Amino acid sequence: MNMYVPLLITLSYMIIAILLGLRASKGINMNDTENWGVGSRSMGPVMMYLLIGAGGVSAYTFMGSPGWAYAKGVPALYVVVYLTYMGIVAWYFGPKVWELGYKYKHVTQPSAISDRYESKALGALSSIVTSIGILAYAVLQTTGAAYILHVMSYELIPKWVGVFLSLGVISIYLYRSGLKAIGVTNAFQGGLMLVVSWFVGLWATR
């Protein structure tokens, strides 16, 4: 029975994520595109810190890069450096993009691009590229999550069920609470990773 403890923890995490995601829309009119799509343009610094941190850490960081580190050794740690440098880009461009978005009521990336470069064609092109890119990224993430569930359940949960489970969880809270749900669940994930990585790190050096 003990062998299923990691799976129970993972499933509990998914349930907590749904509950937090559903609660994120409390008191906010989610029928408004601005509220649903860009989280009412209001997220605090701590939330943003955890959001960016957890956003940078994906299935690739959990499985791809440790595998790479195992195969290639310590140089794979450059991941830490380039994730840090992503922060410089966000620090420089983030406030400018936010101000423009606030002023011109942008809700999507293509609308911001078409306004900034005064080209609807460029906006359309960016929407196609972003859609394909995000689709590929979503497939990568859900495949990673399904693989984790498959391994944690000792192959009890087939990978295709894992894909439906992880996509289902995300769909429920995303449909209901939009970007606010992403913010809250990512902050939860970020906080958890911060605590667990310190705990595991200190425990491992005992």
Add this chain to the structure above:
Amino acid sequence: MKLTCKLPRTKKSWFSFGLILFVIALGNWPFIPLFNKPSIILGMPILMVWSIFIIIFTTGTLWFVSKIKGFS
């Protein structure tokens, strides 16, 4: 719309710009090969220690540059 490259104008801006470039250089050649060695510091590979230093230094630099508002 004119797409031009805006260079820093004041001394503070140039200092901030240089500081950011220096932070980026710390994570690239010729600095990284200096730390890409099989030695351990505080139980971690020296490259990991250097990466953590870069995280702290980058955060500090961004805070400092925001504070003096030189990079805009």
